[in-house]
Amino acid sequence: MRDGKGPIGGSLLKWYDAHARVMPWRVSPADRAGGMRPDPYRVWLSEVMLQQTTVAAVRDYFHRFTERWPDVAALAAAEDADVMAQWAGLGYYARARNLLKCARVVADELSGQFPQTAPELQKLPGIGPYTAGAIAAIAFDAPVPVVDGNVERVVSRLFAVQTPLPTAKPELTELTAQITPDQRPGDFAQAMMDLGATICTPRNPACAICPLIGACAAQAQGIAADLPRKAAKKPKPTRHGFAYVAVNAAGDVLLERRPDKGLLGGTLGFPGSDWSETPSPAPPFEADWREAPAEVRHTFTHFHLHLRVLTAQVEGNDFTARAQFAPGDLPTLMRKVWDAAQSADLPLSG
DNA sequence: TAAACGTGGGG
DNA sequence: TCCCCAAGTTT
Secondary structure, eight states: OOSSOOOOHHHHHHHHHOOOOOOOOOOOOOHTTTTOOOHHHHHHHHHHHHTOOOOHHHHHHHHHHHOOOHHHHHHTSSSSHHHHHHTTTTTTTTTHHHHHHHHHHHHHSSSSOSSSSSSHHHTTTTOHHHHHHHHHHHOOOOOOOOOHHHHHHHHHHTTOSSBBBTTTTTHHHHHHHHHSSSSSHHHHHHHHHHHHHHTTTTTSSOGGGGGGGOHHHHHHHHHHGGGBBBBBOOOOEEEEEEEEEEEEOOOOOOOEHHHHHHTTTEEEEEBBOOSSOOOOOOOOOOOEEEEEOOOEEOOOSEEEEEEEEEEEEEESSSSSSSGOGGGSSOOOOHHHHHHHHHHSSSSSOO
């Protein structure tokens, strides 16, 4: 079962050889067979970017990062602010902070070489069980289970696992280990994820064209679309707050960097109030603040946010120069705040 | 262990 | 409009 010729591994790899999705960080099955090895740096970078993030969203970010920082030494030498600016808009900003920490450990303490085993990889910042397994399997041919959301879904269907997530996670990891072949474990992992992304989808799985239909217990029982079972979700509360966009006569902007901990940690943005049910206005200074006509609405993982945007033109000389300021360097919430300030009929000369 | 942590696209 | 969810990790 672990020789790559088991009913599941063999069928899946055959399917993958014909249908593997093309991605900038991936070496095709044919090139891989020809001896080409994926660059561990690119595998690591892509896997971190792909955490809870779609392939479509990652593509451009991956290109920009690898163009600017082609290897781990280059990234390790980057300024924090430059990395945060390049990451802006991709979300989960702890990933960017840990990415830089990890690059510096690898560059400064590991001679620029990534560890080759999952347990060693998992000691690095921002690398958990999934990413450690993915790097070990894809970059270093380690036959370890690689379990992401796709694989949880595929395996729960293959074996008709009724235990709800996340309780089922250990069980699914064990089942994945049982079907992971010693040959081409990296391709197997990527094949499982491709299958989950394109055929064994959350809704309306395309069982009729699935290469594993003959091995799928859930399909046999007619319950594929009902798996995996999941624990009920909590409702999202709505919080409110104020944001302040101050601009001087030259168009320079008042920005502040948030502390590394917590929501949007380490990112650049506009000063504001607390976010709560009844926030207190918190202008950074006295001014003729005028409110933008439309509220900014934004939804985070665990709450909705409504922000009232206030703008003022003031005499500020410690602001960020307008030429230095690009809205694209801000997280999406703050881009929305900037846009709301622009759309208002307000004294903004930027 | 459960909660915190972003964003954009699809149904 | 709203909910789901996407190659999870950290605390």
